[in-house]
Amino acid sequence: xPGFDYNEHPHRRYNPxxxxxxxxxxxxxxxxxxxxxxxxxxxRPYDPRNNLLPGAVRTSGEVNxxxxxxxxxxxxxxxxxxxxxxxxxxSVENNNLFIAEAVRGECRVLCFHPRHDLTIAxxxxxxxxxxxxxxxxxxxxxxxxxxxxxxxxxxNKGAAMGCSxxxxxxxxxxxxxxxENSRVSLESQANYKKAKGILLLQDYVEQEVExxxxxxxxxxxxxxxxxxxxxxxxxxxxxxxxxxxYKSLSDLDDAAKxxxxxxxxxxxxxxxxxxxxxxxxxxxIHQAPTDGKDYSFAQMHLLYYPCLLRSATVKxxxxxxxxxxxxxxxxxxxxxxxxxxxxxxxxxxxKRLS
Amino acid sequence: xPGFDYNEHPHRRYNPxxxxxxxxxxxxxxxxxxxxxxxxxxxRPYDPRNNLLPGAVRTSGEVNxxxxxxxxxxxxxxxxxxxxxxxxxxSVENNNLFIAEAVRGECRVLCFHPRHDLTIAxxxxxxxxxxxxxxxxxxxxxxxxxxxxxxxxxxNKGAAMGCSxxxxxxxxxxxxxxxENSRVSLESQANYKKAKGILLLQDYVEQEVExxxxxxxxxxxxxxxxxxxxxxxxxxxxxxxxxxxYKSLSDLDDAAKxxxxxxxxxxxxxxxxxxxxxxxxxxxIHQAPTDGKDYSFAQMHLLYYPCLLRSATVKxxxxxxxxxxxxxxxxxxxxxxxxxxxxxxxxxxxKRLS
Ligand SMILES: O=P(O)(O)O[C@H]1O[C@H](CO)[C@@H](O)[C@H](O)[C@H]1O
Ligand SMILES: O=P(O)(O)O[C@H]1O[C@H](CO)[C@@H](O)[C@H](O)[C@H]1O
Numbered sequence: 001x002p003g004f005d006y007n008e009h010p011h012r013r014y015n016p017x018x019x020x021x022x023x024x025x026x027x028x029x030x031x032x033x034x035x036x037x038x039x040x041x042x043x044r045p046y047d048p049r050n051n052l053l054p055g056a057v058r059t060s061g062e063v064n065x066x067x068x069x070x071x072x073x074x075x076x077x078x079x080x081x082x083x084x085x086x087x088x089x090x091s092v093e094n095n096n097l098f099i100a101e102a103v104r105g106e107c108r109v110l111c112f113h114p115r116h117d118l119t120i121a122x123x124x125x126x127x128x129x130x131x132x133x134x135x136x137x138x139x140x141x142x143x144x145x146x147x148x149x150x151x152x153x154x155x156n157k158g159a160a161m162g163c164s165x166x167x168x169x170x171x172x173x174x175x176x177x178x179x180e181n182s183r184v185s186l187e188s189q190a191n192y193k194k195a196k197g198i199l200l201l202q203d204y205v206e207q208e209v210e211x212x213x214x215x216x217x218x219x220x221x222x223x224x225x226x227x228x229x230x231x232x233x234x235x236x237x238x239x240x241x242x243x244x245x246y247k248s249l250s251d252l253d254d255a256a257k258x259x260x261x262x263x264x265x266x267x268x269x270x271x272x273x274x275x276x277x278x279x280x281x282x283x284x285i286h287q288a289p290t291d292g293k294d295y296s297f298a299q300m301h302l303l304y305y306p307c308l309l310r311s312a313t314v315k316x317x318x319x320x321x322x323x324x325x326x327x328x329x330x331x332x333x334x335x336x337x338x339x340x341x342x343x344x345x346x347x348x349x350x351k352r353l354s
Numbered sequence: 355x356p357g358f359d360y361n362e363h364p365h366r367r368y369n370p371x372x373x374x375x376x377x378x379x380x381x382x383x384x385x386x387x388x389x390x391x392x393x394x395x396x397x398r399p400y401d402p403r404n405n406l407l408p409g410a411v412r413t414s415g416e417v418n419x420x421x422x423x424x425x426x427x428x429x430x431x432x433x434x435x436x437x438x439x440x441x442x443x444x445s446v447e448n449n450n451l452f453i454a455e456a457v458r459g460e461c462r463v464l465c466f467h468p469r470h471d472l473t474i475a476x477x478x479x480x481x482x483x484x485x486x487x488x489x490x491x492x493x494x495x496x497x498x499x500x501x502x503x504x505x506x507x508x509x510n511k512g513a514a515m516g517c518s519x520x521x522x523x524x525x526x527x528x529x530x531x532x533x534e535n536s537r538v539s540l541e542s543q544a545n546y547k548k549a550k551g552i553l554l555l556q557d558y559v560e561q562e563v564e565x566x567x568x569x570x571x572x573x574x575x576x577x578x579x580x581x582x583x584x585x586x587x588x589x590x591x592x593x594x595x596x597x598x599x600y601k602s603l604s605d606l607d608d609a610a611k612x613x614x615x616x617x618x619x620x621x622x623x624x625x626x627x628x629x630x631x632x633x634x635x636x637x638x639i640h641q642a643p644t645d646g647k648d649y650s651f652a653q654m655h656l657l658y659y660p661c662l663l664r665s666a667t668v669k670x671x672x673x674x675x676x677x678x679x680x681x682x683x684x685x686x687x688x689x690x691x692x693x694x695x696x697x698x699x700x701x702x703x704x705k706r707l708s
Binding site: 003004006009010011012013014016020021022023024025027028077078079080081084085086087088089090092095097098099100101102103104105152154155156161162171173175177179180181182192195196200203204207228282284285286303305317319320321323324325326328330 | 356357358360363364365366367368370374375376377378379381382431432433434435438439440441442443444446449451452453454455456457458459506508509510515516525527531533534535536546549550554557558561582636638639640657659671673674675677678679680682684
């Protein structure tokens, strides 16, 4: 039978959240690589200049609390500021070519743990849950400010992902605007609800749990999959389990928070175990904006975008065709899930050194 | 006057081609950098294993022509293949969640010069024009095939941009589909023509040439600017000069080809001179699809996406907020143009060694 088989033949898949196609070339996984190699640093020596340590003096002169769990402060080099004057140049409606608008916001840095050398993959579930709680507090605190309409929580992990300090930490950039990727994703979810009467991500999670092939972690509250439309080789989405509806972190009780921590721990342990290295990624949360509107069509979800492709040193470059045309991947989402499912999600290859 | 000033205050700008906003934080240019450093290799020693050399035997066993100017061959690890069976799973119209479609295409590698150690920035105008001619031949050859509807020409330059061989070369990925970024750009240009009666990029080039502040190279045929909506720190667009209408490479006569070569030479020399290094970038051409439809609303243009931010070793990472939210930049397009305009566009800092 010479029919089309997406495990074998070049094809495009469609991401219903971004409303964009991407190219998939399953036959191409075996091409040789002569290009650059990443260094994934395994040693995380204590550095007295690390300004995220408890009690450290930062560039701004401020001193961190002697924190024992988590700690948050305003970013000393915030991309957004709370007091920008309002104003705008041109408009989309008028088809202008020079369009700019002032924005306001607040950026925070979130320290995940007092120890400089731990990552989420090596933390206990309680330690990870403390991060979820920290996120929730700041989502609500920032979200309650009248000028803040979206709270973007994220973590850049590893030098390969532009992270300048290996101390476990994340960031929040919150602002008066809904960033483009969330705006489009919310639009997609609203349209789906209107067309089908059910939530896009509830429909999706049910089908993935039934098919099983792309699921890499699952508990009563959350499910982690390599989405059918993943662009990055080991892209992962963590979304509410079948029957659950969480618009944002604010909808999680302690049991659900612990479920999310469990899923995050399983995903990051599989990541680290895959190539036996500290797996670099950017991750973040898409959830309900804080502009007071109705977002009952939305499901919160975590997105992980890791850059490694074939080993601890060979990464996927989203360049060339990807920048000019559209994202492209070699191994399929199903193959990626198989590889992650072979390694442990409970034990970390580097037992935690206490 | 406490009004909004986009040279100073955090703001968003709108890209009318991608129909997307991006965040701009002009106040943030001075933050310290403690993160990873790129290695930009200046020595390009002769490597006998370089499979792009004239006469070299490739992995496939095929032998390159003893070429003296340019040379093209079918990619030995093509992401697209000419004989994929047709087929499709799900559809966008039906709001399916698992949507895939088979695609066909052809990928080629284009060697720009027999010398392994030359880059476009160090080539003569005649040598660059030979590349433009090569592109035109392959745009027309591939475009004439019934199954090929778009010909994506691009160049990944430098290890930082995922380029695995420093020999000067580019690629073509051509396929049965119009890649997403071109599809949206063409839609924007069509809408603009309908709404305003003029071409988007003709209107734009006229205003940029008048304003001057973002122009970095200009001749009778082409104009290079840092677009008002640039996302990458030194992103550049080369587009037809005022009064010119070129839908694709096929519309260029020899004089216009030489004009394009001149603009490409000036842009890449400024790039290399900026940090006195071989400036890494991805570049490519957006032009008319080859599906036989009417694209008279479109202007061909070249897009350069270079990754460096502050020096030969510090690059901009499009991670975290950028992946989850939307692109962000520190220095403004105007500041970037100023910096590029300070360095020479005629002399290369490393005089060509013959
Ligand atoms: O084809 P190459 O040079 O081996 O590969 C490079 O360019 C391709 C097309 O832009 C990308 O898909 C790859 O990720 C990149 O490493
Ligand atoms: O804020 P940091 O960690 O210094 O910077 C990093 O994260 C930011 C937010 O994703 C990005 O804009 C920067 O390019 C990246 O280097």
